Amino acid sequence: MGHNRASNPFTPDFGQTPAHLAGRGKTLTEIESHFAVGPRAPGFTTLLIGPRGTGKTALLNALVESCRSEGWVIVSVDAGTPGIHDRIGMVLDWLEHPDRTGLGTVQDWGRGRELIGAGFFGLSARWEIAAAPPRMDNRHRLAYLASQAGEHDTSVLLCVDEIHAGDQQEMRRLGDDIQHITKRESLPLAFLGAGLGDIYRGLLSGTKMTFFHRCHRLEVGLLTPAQAVNGVRCTVRAAGADAGARELAPILDRGDITPFHMQVIGSHLWDLSGLPDSPAGEWETAKSVELADAEMMNKVHRTAWYDLPVPCRRLLAELRQAGGAGVSTRDLKQSTGLAAAVMSHARRWLQFGGYILQPSPRQITLTGLMPDAAIERLAEEDEEVWAAGEDADETTNGRPADPMRCGKPMSRVPGRCTLRLGHAGGCRR
Ligand SMILES: Nc1ncnc2c1ncn2[C@@H]1O[C@H](COP(=O)(O)OP(=O)(O)OP(=O)(O)O)[C@@H](O)[C@H]1O
Ligand SMILES: [Mg+2]
Numbered sequence: 503m504g505h506n507r508a509s510n511p512f513t514p515d516f517g518q519t520p521a522h523l524a525g526r527g528k529t530l531t532e533i534e535s536h537f538a539v540g541p542r543a544p545g546f547t548t549l550l551i552g553p554r555g556t557g558k559t560a561l562l563n564a565l566v567e568s569c570r571s572e573g574w575v576i577v578s579v580d581a582g583t584p585g586i587h588d589r590i591g592m593v594l595d596w597l598e599h600p601d602r603t604g605l606g607t608v609q610d611w612g613r614g615r616e617l618i619g620a621g622f623f624g625l626s627a628r629w630e631i632a633a634a635p636p637r638m639d640n641r642h643r644l645a646y647l648a649s650q651a652g653e654h655d656t657s658v659l660l661c662v663d664e665i666h667a668g669d670q671q672e673m674r675r676l677g678d679d680i681q682h683i684t685k686r687e688s689l690p691l692a693f694l695g696a697g698l699g700d701i702y703r704g705l706l707s708g709t710k711m712t713f714f715h716r717c718h719r720l721e722v723g724l725l726t727p728a729q730a731v732n733g734v735r736c737t738v739r740a741a742g743a744d745a746g747a748r749e750l751a752p753i754l755d756r757g758d759i760t761p762f763h764m765q766v767i768g769s770h771l772w773d774l775s776g777l778p779d780s781p782a783g784e785w786e787t788a789k790s791v792e793l794a795d796a797e798m799m800n801k802v803h804r805t806a807w808y809d810l811p812v813p814c815r816r817l818l819a820e821l822r823q824a825g826g827a828g829v830s831t832r833d834l835k836q837s838t839g840l841a842a843a844v845m846s847h848a849r850r851w852l853q854f855g856g857y858i859l860q861p862s863p864r865q866i867t868l869t870g871l872m873p874d875a876a877i878e879r880l881a882e883e884d885e886e887v888w889a890a891g892e893d894a895d896e897t898t899n900g901r902p903a904d905p906m907r908c909g910k911p912m913s914r915v916p917g918r919c920t921l922r923l924g925h926a927g928g929c930r931r
Pocket of ligand 1: 515
């Protein structure tokens with residue numbers, strides 16, 4: 503065991519391009535066909551929305567690759583920290599004068615150019631890009647670039663990851679810019695944004711963000727058990743080994759899982775079995791699934807749980823106890839003891855976060871994003887803390903004192919957020 507780690511093809515991490523992109527064929531084709539239509543297609547500007555680890559970045563990168571191979575010009579940045587317009591400006595500088603900026607590695611690619619590094623890449627076309635007149639702002643530079651692309655029968659793709667973390671002002675300006683270029687001027691500037699469901703409470707909750715409201719939306723979700731098994735199998739195969747469907751069957755027991763979870767399982771399986779030299783067995787798969795549970799708990803579920811306001815946690819706990827599927831909202835209101843307004847806030851919060859589905863207005867179902875076993879365990883931890891009165895300011899007889907409060911733990915100071923549940927913007931005390 504262990505000797506084969508260096509050859510492990512799995513990527514149990516964030517933002518890493520997977521060896522095999524599982525279960526996203528339909529989504530890719532859908533977006534590609536929107537892109538092929540041009541600025542008039544609603545999907546020419548698309549938002550990819552999904553919980554952590556569902557593979558938004560992986561999907562974004564796959565689309566960048568596919569557009570690049572079509573000869574599109576790519577401007578790819580992330581909104582994780584303020585300064586997105588400067589970053590877009592840097593990519594534009596580089597596209598216009600690749601030799602002057604000294605950014606990353608520049609390779610000649612036909613007559614085009616390729617840059618990789620500094621957390622973004624701008625990839626270019628098979629024609630010479632003309633620099634915009636000096637002192638133009640990004641909007642006009644992007645428009646100028648898009649009109650050149652149009653003349654060469656191609657398009658520009660503006661790709662923005664982590665849009666949920668974007669600065670509101672900057673995002674508003676970005677939205678206005680794209681609206682102007684793509685919608686009003688009908689220039690071939692396609693937009694792809696990716697972010698967490700938090701954007702329903704941020705970017706998509708304001709009345710001013712009209713551009714983002716009008717973007718085509720695609721939910722990036724969990725893989726079905728069959729897609730997860732196939733994903734592991736294809737990854738193993740791409741690395742020159744094999745794993746049979748029967749040997750991988752224990753993965754099916756976990757139901758729908760995130761691609762990240764699939765990578766964690768696959769990675770353990772590779773190491774435990776001694777792939778690629780020895781085959782993967784059913785026992786190794788079962789053991790890997792088990793090891794992955796513990797890892798998911800520590801790396802994902804616990805943090806996610808404590809990021810949820812207390813009423814959301816109660817709702818998840820009661821929902822699980824009631825069987826988790828098609829549970830009536832009325833029963834839940836009773837068992838959680840939450841007021842109607844709090845209940846509806848909590849429900850929306852969990853829905854945006856990808857934890858629950860509402861098959862009908864009066865029913866709630868768990869998605870599996872937070873597995874039953876994790877909910878059970880974390881709810882028990884909550885009960886213990888409340889029973890011990892450790893969070894005394896938070897509780898009255900084990901119940902949250904004020905369920906209307908957000909209750910999210912503060913990141914820099916001790917204590918919890920005292921704002922109203924479902925508040926806009928950052929937490930405060
Ligand atoms: N469709 C997929 N098939 C196989 N592996 C995938 C797939 N999508 C993502 N992955 C893998 O799962 C991990 C998480 O994916 P990724 O970073 O794209 O998620 P994300 O949704 O962008 O997460 P975050 O919300 O944290 O940004 C990555 O290491 C990636 O290699
Ligand atoms: Mg990501």
